[in-house]
Amino acid sequence: MCSKLLEKFVFAISVSSACAVVHAGELTEVTNEVNAEPDASIPLLAVDGPEMASFYYDYVGEMDFEDESGSYNLNAFRLQSPIAGAYDDGFGWGVDVFLEYTDFNVKDQPALEDLDLYRIGMDLNFIWLNVKGSKWSPVLRLSPSLSSDFESVSTDDFRMTATAGAFYQQRSNLKWLFGIFYTNNYYSDKWNSFFMLPVVGFSWQPADCYDITALGPRIDFSYLPNDDWKIGAFFAARSRNWNTEGDNSFQVSAYIVGVRLDYQVVEDCWIIGEAGMTINNSVDVYDRHDRELFSEDADAGVFASVGLRYRF
Template sequence: MRRFLSFLPLFVAATTAVTALQAGEVIASKAPAQVTASKGTDEALLKEFLAPELAFRYDYDFPMSLENAAGEYSMHEFRASVPLPPVMTDTFILLAKLNYRLFLADVDTSVLHEDLDLHTLRLPIQAAWLSPTSPWLAAAYVEPGISSDFNRINSDAFDLSAGFGIGYRFSPNFMAAVGAGYSRNYGDDDVFPVLALLWRVSDRFTVTFSPDGLIPSYKVSDDLYIKLRAELIGGRWLIEDEEGRGRILRLQGASATLQAEQRLFKDCWLTLGVGINAFSELRIEDSNKRELLDEDLEDGVVIRTGLKWVF
């Protein structure tokens, strides 16, 4: 899936931490997830974005036919996310984790007809600087990575995104952040503005917006959340075809899914969702980046499942 900058989780965590600090709370660096929030602070929100979590996910993109040519595309996706120990003080937050994704792609086109094992390995690192006496904060983000079938690796296989932003919490229920980002995760050097918003409409209903997408979330109970995720998807992988020739596979589009997050026990959560992939485009290039195929894809169904343990 296409990966943009994701400032929002860090901004939410940091601004929630600011609220706690302004209320006179102390955040212990040895146990950042165990925050005692005073009345008017959002303890659950802080824990959601700061607590390390071990996560696994499986998605299946049902076959999507090429609109103007014979062929189709489908994909199984497996993800694993392993957290690294966070660092937190009253003025600094550092979050990092290791993400691995395996894509089993079935590509059936006139220029490429193969079952591919595609790998993406990334190390997102986020840092925030804040003040106990101010609602302002700053955040930086960098995420190096690699995307390949591991049969062929060169400079085209390496990913990188980075950015910097400024955030402001207007009230306990609304915050905004702006910044600038850079990404070459799709093969091109892209520089773009970053906007992130968090609006807690009520104790049960929250809306977030970031480069990763729009996510309205409804809290049915302490053990069940319903979320609608509208997000951009895609990716770029360096591959080798059956004849040993280097190829670059690109996918981009959008996805909308309805998801339920159910607590199984204590800090273990199960996610189930179904949705639609739309506005998708499949592109295949040779090793010199000459276009071999560029086709729109018909809409397709996607299912999403996940399991996570929050520490």
């Protein structure tokens, strides 16, 4: 019971697969530039880095349920692009839009069915650099979205995640993030409305070619041998929740551990590959009255991801 409770708590901090980490003074996923030119440092706070559009495909292999019959696997696509942003006199802001599609496939489990799941939304990002000459830079990130199978659309499809806090530049190679994380994009029989939790993260570059970042249950270690290559390893927790037909809450969660390779094929364009294992996999379904319809862990599985990123 305690381990299950702890697992749910950890997933609450990382409900989004695009959960941000601290990097180079921005609230963003780990970017891949080495010695980036000044334009790339403008803090527009897009998920993949300043002024960055991206496309990803994820595959999660078939996993057997531990105590129930059947198995499942996932295919997912994500497209994201900035649409507006500016930086002036220490203040930066940016707006990204994104579309996610997840194909959930199940075998030999009568309580579940194949689902086409969608998430459409935007990221609103703001930063105030070095307020009044201090080492503090306040940040705010808002991510409203619709998360649904779109069989019908209601207010239950609406999701919101938000992070409010501040970076603290302790040293030139060490930056901290302190703040508060809020979401209603996670569901359990213990917490079925929303979470508001403290966040502590850091970005540390022990040498020019190494970078270590951590926020909540995501840790990244990266080696950057030159301007075109980035090699890394990571551990993270992922959870996604959708409102489905009948106003049921459908949720898929996992821990992932893997390696990542980024390569700049031409100027401002990168290809990305990831591969590894998923562990502590689970599928949970609750009805509109908070009654558990299905809750089952699954065996470890494999995952792979490919992506393309382009900076405008």
